[in-house]
Amino acid sequence: xxxxxxxxGMTLGLLANASGAFAADNxxxxxxxxxxxxxxxxxxxxxxxATDCMACxxxxxxxxxxxxxxxxxxxxxxxxxxxxxxxxxxxxxxxSAMPINMAHKWFGLPPPDLSQMVRYKSQDWVYTYLxxxxxxxxxxxxxxxxxxxxxxxxxxxxxxxxxVNEHGKVLRAGDESPQKFKEQVTDIVAFLRFVSDPSVVQRxxxxxxxxxxxxxxxxxxxxxxxxxxxxVK
Amino acid sequence: MSFKEWFVKxxxxxxxxxxxxAEYYAPKNFNIFYYAGSLLLLMVVLQFLxxxxxxxxxxxxxxxxYDSVYGIMYDVHYGWLMQYMHVDGVSLIFILLYIHxxxxxxxxxxxxxxxxxxxxxxxxxxxFMAEAFFGYILxxxxxxxxxxxxxTSLFKSIPFIGxxxxxxxxxxxxxxxxxxxxxxxxxxxxxxxxxVGLIVFHxxxxxxxxxxxPDGIEIKANxxxxxxxxxxxxxxxxxxxKDLFGFGVWLTIFAAIIxxxxxxxxIFLERTMSTPxxxxxSLPDVTPPWYLSPFYAMLRAIPNKNGGIILMVVAVxxxxxxxxxxxxxVKSTRYRPITRIMLIIFFINxxxxxxxxxxxxxxxxxxxxxxxxxxxxxxxxLLPLVSKFEPTRTPPARVRFRAx
Numbered sequence: 091x092x093x094x095x096x097x098x099g100m101t102l103g104l105l106a107n108a109s110g111a112f113a114a115d116n117x118x119x120x121x122x123x124x125x126x127x128x129x130x131x132x133x134x135x136x137x138x139x140a141t142d143c144m145a146c147x148x149x150x151x152x153x154x155x156x157x158x159x160x161x162x163x164x165x166x167x168x169x170x171x172x173x174x175x176x177x178x179x180x181x182x183x184x185x186s187a188m189p190i191n192m193a194h195k196w197f198g199l200p201p202p203d204l205s206q207m208v209r210y211k212s213q214d215w216v217y218t219y220l221x222x223x224x225x226x227x228x229x230x231x232x233x234x235x236x237x238x239x240x241x242x243x244x245x246x247x248x249x250x251x252x253x254v255n256e257h258g259k260v261l262r263a264g265d266e267s268p269q270k271f272k273e274q275v276t277d278i279v280a281f282l283r284f285v286s287d288p289s290v291v292q293r294x295x296x297x298x299x300x301x302x303x304x305x306x307x308x309x310x311x312x313x314x315x316x317x318x319x320x321x322v323k
Numbered sequence: 324m325s326f327k328e329w330f331v332k333x334x335x336x337x338x339x340x341x342x343x344x345a346e347y348y349a350p351k352n353f354n355i356f357y358y359a360g361s362l363l364l365l366m367v368v369l370q371f372l373x374x375x376x377x378x379x380x381x382x383x384x385x386x387x388x389y390d391s392v393y394g395i396m397y398d399v400h401y402g403w404l405m406q407y408m409h410v411d412g413v414s415l416i417f418i419l420l421y422i423h424x425x426x427x428x429x430x431x432x433x434x435x436x437x438x439x440x441x442x443x444x445x446x447x448x449x450x451f452m453a454e455a456f457f458g459y460i461l462x463x464x465x466x467x468x469x470x471x472x473x474x475t476s477l478f479k480s481i482p483f484i485g486x487x488x489x490x491x492x493x494x495x496x497x498x499x500x501x502x503x504x505x506x507x508x509x510x511x512x513x514x515x516x517x518x519v520g521l522i523v524f525h526x527x528x529x530x531x532x533x534x535x536x537p538d539g540i541e542i543k544a545n546x547x548x549x550x551x552x553x554x555x556x557x558x559x560x561x562x563x564x565k566d567l568f569g570f571g572v573w574l575t576i577f578a579a580i581i582x583x584x585x586x587x588x589x590i591f592l593e594r595t596m597s598t599p600x601x602x603x604x605s606l607p608d609v610t611p612p613w614y615l616s617p618f619y620a621m622l623r624a625i626p627n628k629n630g631g632i633i634l635m636v637v638a639v640x641x642x643x644x645x646x647x648x649x650x651x652x653v654k655s656t657r658y659r660p661i662t663r664i665m666l667i668i669f670f671i672n673x674x675x676x677x678x679x680x681x682x683x684x685x686x687x688x689x690x691x692x693x694x695x696x697x698x699x700x701x702x703x704x705l706l707p708l709v710s711k712f713e714p715t716r717t718p719p720a721r722v723r724f725r726a727x
Binding site: 152153205286287289294297300307311312319 | 351390393394396397398401403404407556560561564565567568570571572574575578579581582583585586594595597598724726727
């Protein structure tokens with residue numbers, strides 16, 4: 091028995107090391123958003139996303155109806171806060187209204203689809219990126235970013251967060267307090283995290299049942315094994 | 324005549340059942356490492372089931388592959404479950420394969436008369452590598468694209484016909500929808516069937532000679548009056564119920580990963596797997612999944628491409644000759660302390676190489692990578708000498724077993 095404890099300890103130690111070791115990441119130091127990951131923050135993020143991001147960015151794998159099914163938003167709220175006043179269908183995917191060929195013309199490249207962006211770049215990256223815009227008259231858009239230098243995207247959140255120059259000097263204060271602005275960005279990050287893997291709702295619902303049944307099965311199997319192995323001398 | 328008699332008279336199944344389950348005598352002193360074999364069988368069945376369900380929604384074209392794979396996650400009922408089962412299952416299979424092989428090396432299970440069992444098993448491991456690689460390419464993410472480009476370019480090192488072979492494997496000058504078509508076909512038919520066939524032969528060859536055990540002594544040498552080994556117990560019911568318990572524990576771990584850590588800190592499902600293939604945007608450093616990275620680290624250890632490939636091929640093929648490198652009459656390392664220490668160094672070194680293979684190609688990793696490659700090769704080179712001259716303890720006449 092003691093032997094197995096030692097082996098289990100060694101295995102756990104290796105795994106604990108491995109989780110840090112295998113996810114090597116280089117580059118600027120990222121900030122971490124602090125929030126509770128629940129329907130409230132995700133829905134707040136969805137509303138901000140619909141107002142401020144979806145003019146350019148699609149999340150083509152998401153459907154409007156997922157917001158009601160998974161998060162419990164009412165259909166009326168989805169129509170009011172999330173969907174475009176005309177056009178898009180409730181069961182349809184959340185695609186930006188910006189035509190791709192025009193996007194090419196305006197930005198050089200169409201804005202990327204954000205469906206798996208948090209999974210691809212990590213939520214810390216998205217959070218830090220959204221907080222790292224500064225005024226740069228050299229750029230065609232007038233904006234630049236510390237995390238993603240020379241990005242084509244302008245700081246669409248500037249009305250909330252204010253404008254800073256590259257040394258961090260505030261050129262114009264935002265409509266929201268810095269505290270509130272960070273909260274808003276965090277909500278957007280929470281929404282994009284949900285979009286990158288909406289299965290989290292179902293996984294959290296079903297997980298305890300599946301694990302519970304498997305543990306129960308394991309306990310029965312253990313006693314069955316013990317009963318049979320009594321004969322083995 | 325009852326239906327049962329009628330059926331039994333015509334069926335080979337009762338005889339097979341007796342031969343491989345009810346009257347297959349296995350040593351009674353198997354320890355925790357011996358669960359890995361039956362768990363691998365379980366995992367292959369689960370991979371087949373989840374793979375079948377995922378395949379029903381997959382479109383192997385350059386335009387639709389990525390969207391169809393992620394469409395499963397968003398639009399298919401319990402699609403996330405099939406997908407995560409299939410993705411995390413691969414890593415769990417390789418964990419079990421490494422445990423299974425390490426156990427064989429620790430207790431000398433590759434030794435006479437089980438050389439063919441070892442060779443078939445090791446070939447299965449290589450087939451799993453191929454299967455995992457082909458599966459890796461199918462989502463056509465940016466990682467798939469560049470990993471496919473890197474691995475298929477290895478074929479260019481074949482003398483004279485290298486470029487021709489590379490074009491044949493890719494179905495064109497570079498990765499494309501044609502590559503996806505042939506890799507899908509390989510993944511779901513040829514390589515999978517080869518794995519299944521090899522597993523069947525692995526078990527048949529094992530049952531011909533009988534299982535080894537942690538003490539490395541032949542239980543068949545000591546038979547009771549009934550003609551069965553005194554230290555053997557019938558596989559069914561003793562090991563079948565024991566493995567049932569193993570299934571329970573393992574499935575609980577598997578489910579916990581699927582439900583609460585499906586990407587496993589992005590070790591089992593890498594971040595670059597979540598962005599579509601883009602030939603214009605190469606990844607800063609293409610690293611293989613953790614289970615292949617020890618060999619990748621050795622490939623990189625030599626700055627010359629062909630030299631690195633030769634080292635990697637040698638490293639992959641060395642275990643084939645392991646049964647003939649070990650000269651000691653004692654099989655189990657329980658009674659061979661020096662070999663046991665060598666093996667533990669070999670295993671730790673393998674983990675370190677896996678870690679190094681995941682790192683960006685920076686000069687500070689070159690020395691550890693070369694050292695790791697040297698230790699890996701040194702184990703096989705030194706084994707014939709060490710096993711010939713090392714001091715051993717005498718194994719017991721009967722297996723060590725405490726009733727529980």
